[in-house]
Structure formats: structure tokens, C-alpha cells
Amino acid sequence: MAYMLAGLNDLYEAKEDLEVLKQEYPELSEQLVHVVSLTRQMQLKYGYMGSLLRDEDLPEYEPKYLRGSILHLYQQEVNKLKENPSIEKLIDIMRKYKSINDSKLFLLTLGAKPELLQGSTIIK
Template structure:
């Protein structure tokens, strides 16, 4: 679901994500892997975050994808809890950032700035 968010909310979320990244480096690295995998598979970010949060994802689930691909994808997601035992911290971060939407959350995880997400660019002076 598309969520409109303001620049202030995006900046706050970016700070929370940076804090999480510093405190949970390995889990963040795997989260970034999942975000990139989601993009490469052309799945919706809402699908990834919904699975992590234990939500009903039937509305955003990919169609016409083989079950074996979905199983591999879900196994990658499950590694967060199996390897790092850090699922609760990630869920807490997602809850804290819920007001910006899962898509914006994932874009921030990928390294986009709040300004890039909002389409705000400073003009550069040519000297």
C-alpha cells in the first residue's frame, strides 16, 4: 500500500535505521540482502515486510511465481531469526517506521536519502 510521508518522518526513520544498522550489523546486512533480492525478483516490498511482521500478505503476494521460488525466498527471510535471533528487534524497527510505509522503509535501507525519496534535489552551482 502506498503511504504518503513527509520529509521529517523520513528523516526520523533514516536515523532509526542507521541506529539499527550500527547495533545489529549482521542482521542489517541480511536485511539489505533481502531488500535487494525482493527488488531483483520484482516482488513488492510490502510482501517482504509483511512476511517479517507476520501479516496477511495475500493481497501483495506475487502471482505466477513457482512455489519453489517462494519457498527459497521465505527461507532467506527465516534466516534472520535462525541465524541472528534478531527478529524481534527488526519487528520493533518496522513498527517504529510503519508511518512511512514499507516501500519507503526499504528504500531507506537501500541507502536512498529522504530527499531522494521525496524527489527533492538541490541545484548545484557550476563554477
């Protein structure tokens, strides 16, 4: 039971840090919401977006059934986010909350309530 509370506390802390990011770096936050929304609309895995932001090669997240030209457009949008001068602030948050997977972190960005994400494992 204590483990579940710690997980929920982590989600609340992450949400708070994302709010601070939104206040202190509004342009970065706006770009982040844009790319997270695009990821959701294109039905891509949030882990793919996270791996692109961290320059990691995670083949299990790479889209298999997406036209190359569409994937290229998506990657361009992620690269625009990565070119933001304040991107390290976001990367620091991602590192700090590595125990919270990318999907939960990015859903918090879109305004999801921590209680709804706590314990959820079906979102990738």
C-alpha cells in the first residue's frame, strides 16, 4: 500500500514540476504540448517521443506501420522541440522522473490527473 502512495506522490511532484516549466518556460511548454498532442493524434507511442528527445534508439517504440513521409514530418516537429534553447529543462524533468514512464509524464503534460494515471500500465 505504501508503494502506491509513493507512486502517486511522484506523479503529483512531476505534475508540479511540469507546471513550473509551463510558468517559467511558456514557449517550451507550448511546443511540448504541441508535440505530445501530435503524438497522441498520430497514435504513436509516447515512449517513441521520449526516446527521440533523449536521442535513444529504442526499437520497441518505433512505429512499424506509418508512411515514411509522415514519420519524417513527425520527427521534424520533435526536432523543433529539441532545438528550443531551454530543452534541457524538460530533459532534466524526464531524467528526474525516470521511474514514471514517458506515457504518464506526457499525459500529465496534457492535463491528466495523477489519480487516473497511478497504477495504469496499458498506456505506452
